Amino acid sequence: MIDVPARPYPYLLDPRHTALVVIDMQRDFIEKGGFGDSLGNDVARLEAIIPTVAGLIALFRKQSWLVIHTREAHRPDLSDCPPSKIRRGNPSLKIGEAGAMGRLLVRGEPGNQIVDDLAPIDGEIVIDKPGKGMFWATGLDGPLAERGITHLVFAGVTTEVCVQTSMREANDRGFECLLVEDATESYFAEFKAAAIEMIVAQGGIVGWVAPLGALEKAVAEAGAHV
Numbered sequence: 121m122i123d124v125p126a127r128p129y130p131y132l133l134d135p136r137h138t139a140l141v142v143i144d145m146q147r148d149f150i151e152k153g154g155f156g157d158s159l160g161n162d163v164a165r166l167e168a169i170i171p172t173v174a175g176l177i178a179l180f181r182k183q184s185w186l187v188i189h190t191r192e193a194h195r196p197d198l199s200d201c202p203p204s205k206i207r208r209g210n211p212s213l214k215i216g217e218a219g220a221m222g223r224l225l226v227r228g229e230p231g232n233q234i235v236d237d238l239a240p241i242d243g244e245i246v247i248d249k250p251g252k253g254m255f256w257a258t259g260l261d262g263p264l265a266e267r268g269i270t271h272l273v274f275a276g277v278t279t280e281v282c283v284q285t286s287m288r289e290a291n292d293r294g295f296e297c298l299l300v301e302d303a304t305e306s307y308f309a310e311f312k313a314a315a316i317e318m319i320v321a322q323g324g325i326v327g328w329v330a331p332l333g334a335l336e337k338a339v340a341e342a343g344a345h346v
């Protein structure tokens with residue numbers, strides 16, 4: 121086990137059974153003209169974490185540990201998108217309508233792609249999820265069980281929406297979850313801070329939190345090839 125200094129107490133990472141989950145680092149949320157922008161958010165905050173997320177992905181690739189990428193994405197006919205979700209937020213452009221990067225949150229559209237700096241490579245899992253959580257209607261339980269994954273490290277956007285929902289779903293399924301706090305971001309600084317405190321409160325009710333540097337150092341000290 122790799123002992124990672126974390127809050128609320130050290131996280132024991134099992135190097136043979138750990139995967140990284142990078143949540144929704146897609147243009148829809150990170151670039152102007154996408155879904156996040158249509159909801160009235162300042163998207164610049166999210167772009168700033170790309171180098172840290174890239175560093176985290178690089179750490180996992182060096183160890184040959186599994187990397188999973190998710191995208192919030194609907195079928196072109198929107199049959200997997202409840203009308204309530206389309207109406208929600210009274211956005212300037214709704215899910216499925218055409219924006220500057222194609223149809224919002226629709227599979228295959230330019231805006232639905234993961235940003236170039238974090239693009240998946242062969243052997244990594246890419247999940248299109250119609251909800252905020254990564255297990256709902258995705259079939260992800262199967263591939264994780266087949267690979268014997270018991271520990272999940274989380275990154276991505278946004279902290280209090282898709283990252284927190286996915287981490288809670290994973291926690292309920294028995295996964296040991298660590299959120300890398302500088303590899304996640306919200307449109308609202310106060311929501312990110314609150315989400316992190318909710319995760320670690322009550323003895324780590326949803327999991328653990330640590331910065332990338334702590335994880336890198338722990339992996340290096342454990343003698344893994346960094």
Ligand code: TIU
Pocket residue numbers: 143144149156159192252277278279281282283307
């Ligand atoms: N709006 C917002 O903060 N997030 C989302 O709609 N989706 C994700 O978090 N990916």
